[in-house]
Amino acid sequence: MSDDDHLKNLLNFIKQGKTIIKDRNVLHFSYLPTTILHRKNEQGKILQSLSPILKHSRPSNLLIYGKPGTGKTLVVKKILKLIIDDNAKENKFPIKLVYTNSKDEMTLYGLLVSLGSQLGLKSQKPLTNNEDWLPKTGLSISMVFNIIIKTIIKNKFNTVFVIDEIDNLADLVSKTGKDILYQLTRANERIDQGSLTLIGISNDLTFKERLDPRVISSLSEEEIIFTNYNAYQLKEILLDRIKHAFVDDNSVEESALNLCSALAGREHGDARRAIDLLRVASEIAEREQSSTIKPHHIKSAYRKMEEDKEITTLKSYSLHEKLLILSVLKAKKFYTGEIYTIYKEFCKKISQKELTQRRVTQLLSELELSGMVSGRIISQGIHGRTKKYTSSISYETVVNTLKNDTIFYDLI
DNA sequence: CCTCCACAGGAACTGATGGCGT
DNA sequence: ACGCCATCAGTTCCTGTGGAGG
Numbered sequence: 001m002s003d004d005d006h007l008k009n010l011l012n013f014i015k016q017g018k019t020i021i022k023d024r025n026v027l028h029f030s031y032l033p034t035t036i037l038h039r040k041n042e043q044g045k046i047l048q049s050l051s052p053i054l055k056h057s058r059p060s061n062l063l064i065y066g067k068p069g070t071g072k073t074l075v076v077k078k079i080l081k082l083i084i085d086d087n088a089k090e091n092k093f094p095i096k097l098v099y100t101n102s103k104d105e106m107t108l109y110g111l112l113v114s115l116g117s118q119l120g121l122k123s124q125k126p127l128t129n130n131e132d133w134l135p136k137t138g139l140s141i142s143m144v145f146n147i148i149i150k151t152i153i154k155n156k157f158n159t160v161f162v163i164d165e166i167d168n169l170a171d172l173v174s175k176t177g178k179d180i181l182y183q184l185t186r187a188n189e190r191i192d193q194g195s196l197t198l199i200g201i202s203n204d205l206t207f208k209e210r211l212d213p214r215v216i217s218s219l220s221e222e223e224i225i226f227t228n229y230n231a232y233q234l235k236e237i238l239l240d241r242i243k244h245a246f247v248d249d250n251s252v253e254e255s256a257l258n259l260c261s262a263l264a265g266r267e268h269g270d271a272r273r274a275i276d277l278l279r280v281a282s283e284i285a286e287r288e289q290s291s292t293i294k295p296h297h298i299k300s301a302y303r304k305m306e307e308d309k310e311i312t313t314l315k316s317y318s319l320h321e322k323l324l325i326l327s328v329l330k331a332k333k334f335y336t337g338e339i340y341t342i343y344k345e346f347c348k349k350i351s352q353k354e355l356t357q358r359r360v361t362q363l364l365s366e367l368e369l370s371g372m373v374s375g376r377i378i379s380q381g382i383h384g385r386t387k388k389y390t391s392s393i394s395y396e397t398v399v400n401t402l403k404n405d406t407i408f409y410d411l412i
Numbered sequence: 413c414c415t416c417c418a419c420a421g422g423a424a425c426t427g428a429t430g431g432c433g434t
Numbered sequence: 435a436c437g438c439c440a441t442c443a444g445t446t447c448c449t450g451t452g453g454a455g456g
Contacts, residue, residue: 109440140439318443336419359444361420377420381454384418 013289019247020286020293026245027279029069029272034240036071036078038233042224046079049222050197053158054083056093058188058195061219063166065205066226069270072201073164075226080160096157102168108180111169112144115161119151141180149187156193166200185218228269234261237271238278246282252293256281259298277301310393313370314401320355321363323347325398326411328364328373328391335386336361349410364389 013019025031036043052059066072080097087095098118105111152159161184163169170181187196200219229237238261242252252260260281264274278293281301285293314325327342328334340357347354355363364387367373375389402408 107441143439355443356445357419358421358446362444365421377452379452379454380417381452382415382417382456383454384416385450385452386417386419 010287010289013286020251020291021245021282022247023245024279026241027275027282029275030074031241032074032078034244036074037237037240038229039071039075039226042226043075043079045222045224046076047082050079050083050160053095053160053195053197054087056158059197060221061185061198062200062221063219063223064199064201064226065223066201066203067228067268067270068203069268069272069274070226070228071271072226076162076199076201080162094155094157096152096155096159097162098159099162099164101164103165108141108169109144111163112141112148112180116144116148116151119148119157119159120155121147121151145180145183149190152187152194152196153191158195158197160197160199162199162201164201165203167202167204181215181219185215229265229271229274230269231258231261231265234265234269234271234274238274241275241278250292251282252278253295256293256295256298259295263298263302277305280305307397310372310397311401313372314393314398319352319407320360321367322402322408323352323411324360324363324367325372325391325393326402326408328389329395329398331389334388334390336364336389337386339364339389346411350407361387 021027026034046062046064049062050059064072064076077099080099084095084097096119098115100111100114100118102111105114151157166181184196184198198219205225235257238252238257242257243249246252260277261274264270264277267273277298278301281293281297284301284304285297288297290297314322317325323343323346324339327339327346330342331339336357340360343360344354364373364375368375368389372393373389373391375387377385377387379385399412403412
């Protein structure tokens with residue numbers, strides 16, 4: 001069958017209404033109208049610890065842990081929406097909810113500005129002079145912080161700051177040496193009108209060890225842990241989505257469903273991944289004009305997602321990082337010294353100035369963090385101590401991704 | 413038991429960028 | 435036009451170290 005014929009067939013298939021997907025949106029993790037299953041306890045706890053805010057007194061700060069795809073953010077957003085809606089009805093005193101994700105804001109400054117703009121601070125200079133505003137750049141961190149606190153006091157806001165992936169922020173804080181987290185947790189001492197509550201969401205259970213002990217004591221007044229979903233729970237979550245997403249409840253074969261939840265359960269019980277997997281599999285099945293989703297659709301979806309992830313990360317790398325990946329693949333013994341030599345040859349071939357070895361080890365560590373390569377420190381006695389790298393991405397994938405880039409012509 | 417290799421990885425610094433107010 | 439401020443890629447200089455071989 002030619003490509004054109006296949007497309008025509010598919011068009012007919014879709015026109016005849018034989019498709020299996022009814023509502024694609026349901027197959028996205030963050031699609032809210034479906035229930036958040038197995039999180040009753042956690043929802044209750046969060047609501048309880050936030051309840052003082054409804055009585056106009058200061059609730060305790062809250063720290064929420066859980067691996068990715070355990071529904072932390074979803075649950076928090078749901079509860080905050082509930083509180084806001086309820087508050088809007090009674091309209092007694094203003095509650096301001098502010099959500100930021102530290103991953104979206106790569107810098108401390110950006111994060112604070114994001115918080116500020118959600119409090120209603122404008123980034124444009126206002127016409128009247130006595131109005132507060134917050135420029136997107138140019139101020140010192142402490143000035144931005146003071147403007148935010150001033151706004152809270154002036155408006156008597158009961159503010160809840162939700163900081164997602166707060167571990168990331170903690171890293172930023174320790175890198176820059178600025179004490180923002182400490183100041184945030186203690187800001188209440190400066191606020192006589194209104195309040196400030198902090199909800200931190202973290203993927204990393206150990207991140208607290210990296211914090212200032214003063215911050216820990218006030219930040220973790222309450223802690224809630226979202227446990228990983230097991231395969232059985234994942235299956236129930238998927239079943240719930242299947243009910244809404246597909247034309248027919250039986251569109252997903254039992255064995256495929258089991259495989260899907262097992263594959264996702266193996267990787268830290270990540271519901272996001274389970275749902276993504278199902279979505280990609282259903283798209284593949286539809287393209288094959290199959291009436292049901294079979295296990296092999298799940299398998300090819302799994303492979304496709306793995307490869308897609310590798311390709312997108314690879315593409316996002318800088319030239320030197322790409323060169324280093326190539327060097328690791330071309331190396332024979334995989335030691336840092338050898339990789340660096342190969343890398344230098346590559347640089348000479350394409351007449352690029354090579355980076356220092358120090359920078360290269362740093363880049364290699366960064367590549368290791370993102371999972372592109374894995375390294376192991378080995379000691380060879382008199383031959384010194386080094387690190388041995390292996391690439392987790394295949395040579396073919398790298399070549400296929402980089403071959404369109406003319407600069408790599410001579411290297412692959 | 414000591415030495416000494418071949419790096420790992422921390423700290424401090426530089427120079428460029430980009431945007432602010434005055 | 436100038437001084438500030440934050441950020442980032444990259445450099446320079448440095449100390450630390452596991453264990454084979456003497």
